[in-house]
Each structure stands twice: as C-alpha cells, then as structure tokens.
Amino acid sequence: DVKVTQSSRYLVKRTGEKVFLECVQDMDHENMFWYRQDPGLGLRLIYFSYDVKMKEKGDIPEGYSVSREKKERFSLILESASTNQTSMYLCASSPVERGWHTEAFFGQGTRLTVV
C-alpha cells in the first residue's frame, strides 16, 4: 500500500517559532503537495512540487516555504509561526503516468496549534 507519512499528528508551537512539518512518501511519486484545512474554508493548496528541488506556489503560499531535496520527502516550513497558521496540514503525493495525474494519496494530517 502507498503510504504518506507526516511526522507529527499533533503539534503545539509558540508564536514566532520556526516550524518544520515533514512528509515522506514511499512510492516514488513525482508530485507532492501541502494543503491546509480550516472549518468553512475547506482544503487550500499551499505549495506543490513536481520534481526534486522544484516547487510551485499554490493558492495561499504567504508565510510558508517548502523544501524538496529528495524525491520522497517534502517539507513545509513556517518561517515565523503566527496564530492564524493554526490549522490542519495535509500532505499528499501522486504519480504521473503518461504525463497525466492519476490519484493522490494523503497523509493523516498534522494538527498545528500556534499559541
């Protein structure tokens, strides 16, 4: 089975801290994504990556950065955490077959609270 693993299920950080959220997939997928999910706003794409060292901004990249040094690992970085970044963060990966998207596999999510 495809597995997308997020490093923490729950995380509490202080305002101003630098926060790293880690995501690892074990199926050699080309695409990886970071979403956040908030009540009433649904899932919103923060960043995505279609190859090692490649990244593209999603719909809400402000306050975030990403790193993809290895194909299996995609990190989301909050440079200076703020309370409005309290949210559920979801990582996903998907393969590219014949240049087309097939299905995305999601991790269990990290519930981040910034106090």
Place this chain on the structure above:
Amino acid sequence: DAKTTQPPSMDCAEGRAANLPCNHSTISGNEYVYWYRQIHSQGPQYIIHGLKNNETNEMASLIITEDRKSSTLILPHATLRDTAVYYCIVLSGGTSYGKLTFGQGTILTVHP
C-alpha cells in the same frame, strides 16, 4: 479548471444506494471528473475518476452525462463507514502536476 457545484448535504439509509450529484457545466473537453472523500479526522481518499465514459471500481460507479455537464457518484450499498464529505473535482487532463482544488463538498450521512 472548471468549477463544480454540489449539494451541501445528503442522507442515505444503510444498505441503499447513495447517489451524489455534481454539476460542472463549464467543463471543457480535456477535463476529467475526480471524486474524493474525507472521513472525519482522516486525509482525503481517492474514489474514482472519468473523462466521458461511465466508470466502475470496487468502491463506486461514476456516471457522466453525455454533454459532460454533470455527473453522479453512486455508492451501490452504502454503509455507516461511508459517512464522509464527498468532493467532486474537475482537473485538466495532460497536466503532470495534478493540482487538486477542493470545494466544500457534500456531507453524506448514512443512517441505520
């Protein structure tokens, strides 16, 4: 990518078929229809996708109208574990990025 419209909520009796509609009237020729669901406290899960032909897998069936402006996801024998938010997403074919844009979805409640 085309926008989708789904009812905010639906109910279904356990053991009956659940038919979840989705309107995508601005869909273009190379755009696929994808369905995902999200069970409470879990990440979204892929269900099925299609272009213009009806599709079936072990989880569900997808019926796309001939004009492709709407589709229906069918769970043939709904169980309590099918209670979830169901998302209909339209995505351009041929893109290698597969950037999924989730709307509000339909909250399906399966009751005994």
